[in-house]
Amino acid sequence: MGLEDRDSLRVLHAALNPGADSEELLRRMYTRWFALDAPVRDLFGPELASQRAAFGRAIHWVFGEFVAQRAQEPVAFLAQLGRDHRKYGVTEQHYDSLRRAWYSTMRSHLIDSWTPAVEDAATQAINLITAIMAGAADADDGPAWWDGTVLEHHRVSRDIGVVRLRMDRPMTYHPGQYVSVQIPQWPRRWRFLSPAMPPDPDGFIEFHVRAVSGGMVSNAMVAETRAGDRWRLSSPHGAMDVDRDGGDVLMVAGSTGLAPLRALIMDLCRFGENPRVHLFFGARYPCELYDLRTLWEIAGSSPWLSVSPVSEYSFDPPWAAAYPDVQPPRGLHVRQTGRLPDVVTKYGSWGDRQILICGGPAMVRATHDALIAKGTPPERIQHDPF
Template sequence: KKKNKTNPKLSSRQRSARTPYAPAPPPTQPVQLRTPLPEYGPADDSTLIRRNLEEIEPVADSATAYFYALLFVQHPQLRELFPVSMDTQRDRIFRALLTAARLSDDPDVLTEYLSGLGRGHRKYGTQPEHYPAVGECLIAALTQYCTLTWSDESEAAWVRVYTTISQIMIDAAAEDEKRAPAWWNAEIVAHEMRTPGIAVLTVRPDQPYPFRAGQYTSIETPWWPRVWRHYSFASAPRSDGLLSFHVKAVPAGWVSNALVHRARPGDTVRLGPPSGSMTVDHSTDTGLLCLGGGTGIAPIKALVEDVAEHGRSRPVEVFYGARSDHDLYDLHTMLRLGDRHPWLSVRPVVSDVPLHGPGYGPGQPGGSAPLEGQLPDVIRQYGPWSAYDGYLSGPPGMIRSAVDALRGAGIPAHRIRHDSIDELVAAAQ
């Protein structure tokens, strides 16, 4: 198989010399490094890169702005791949590259992370010939802002790592192109407001859309071209091919507000490829401990349906958390599932106020009294959980604290599943 060459050909000093963009000034105060540079002896690529990353972290916003300015001035044809407003997009590629560099000494995790990025970037129109331009500008930005730790050895390390990064992404995209489109058009066939800020959308893709319960996709609306946001599937694969999503409108959220407040049946959205590894292993009968916070209950519901469809008797414990009873918008659905499946237990949890309202107390579907407290704290009161696999979905802060709670409850880290980029980066640091 012919490989695409992605190594930047010019040195960083040559690139800086020909750059028509006025560089942003470096930090006024030197960055204090936690890991001093050695006076003698070579360092491996991982060590060199981590030192660069440590130095650039305090000025990452400025380095990111410099990177994009350089990219758009030197390669203006790439501007059309990005949304008109860069407010929310600006740091995505740059930080993704830095994340990949942090993972450079863990080949398995790196390949999994980058393969997903490579497949996902097809929907932006990314081509193999775009990668050298990005690498060129990345190294130029690092040269400008890593004033204490940059060296010829660092540059060589970054060229090697970026070559690996780009080749994994290019190969993943090429393989994906053989079996799937870059995106799917999907018509909205149902739009149900569950609360003033949460909607449940059902869409019909224009061609078969293969995915697994627990995964997520990215959605682009016609009102904000080239702006994509991730949403989990709210059901297991259905025989009619329809897909469901739970969307919460967030402040200044372009896509979420469009989907909740503007989208209507008959509108068409675009779907990226499915992604994520929070799926069920159906070869075992291990119990599932599922924590869903807010709209994070959507993939948990899909996992429950998936277990039911496979017909295996295994215990599934669901803790459904929200701030108040008003935010438990899908509780009735979960309780009805609990009524149908004796192996399923559903416990609502609220953190701010007691759960009072019709349909939520003892004697109602599901019959369990509400629990009060933070979701990770509540699960510590139950168990034991050492024989269960953990599944987490919700805000990043909840996932971080829930991972600690589950590990403290005896579930090994490799049996705790979630799809959080923040946690992936933290695990690599």
């Protein structure tokens, strides 16, 4: 029966439920894995809790799909995960030791319900998951990562850095997508960043980074990046896009959430005619609206683009005393004061627009909810996963 035996798969799925004692199961699995294959430990950062949780969520979802006898989405997901895992330096030998550790941990954890049928389902599921990941990784002959050199780093506000790099070879991605980034100050700590410009045939790329409070990697990117640093990029993801035949567009950017929307706007500049695009660009303080000059320049020569700056406070903090005061050129929207969700929905639901929201999770959720409350159809709204 194996993968067709839904009752046995249910037993395995339940054992991996994050609400149950799956944390203990996963802890034991990793311990066993590192005992069987000591070098594999070096692939991971020092702190394993969030990694265990991410692995647990992924396999719980996959087993749920197996229970429902759905194959298409889990196979696509695992293949993508396998291709992405190339950047961690994962090899066939690691998959082999994982299979053995995973199987024996499941067996000892489920000792009371470990029937031959459950054993069969577990063996087949573990083999299938690892085979899809390893097979997809093997079949991908594109690069697993792209290395590049930091050319410039501008600290455009206390908490925001603009980093420009030149990649050794041009990276392929769609404007609006995000990529995985590893910096020399934090080896093996990959973080997502969204390129702030469309892909460039000469390999130039720009990122906008906001240091989040207590954040390991973002603070190093903003405070410690130097020209000459070597960054490693991988795995473009995301499907945010503007359909040029899909009607007018509303974009809402919170802080460095501007980056992917800026890339999409720059890409639209290639065309003579575009749908109208209204961009709300928000930050806490006026001085944190770091890229207004570029946006105004584009708007000045692109009649389809309007830019509305929004800041939560009407004044700048003391640390910004020496920052230049940016005022819009004549005829462009002046800055408004308020929270993005309130300012945006003041004008109605924008329900007839393609809507793209980008920024920190709290701002994206609040803007999304405020629009829905105004009557915007949810299917009109796009945002990246949190």
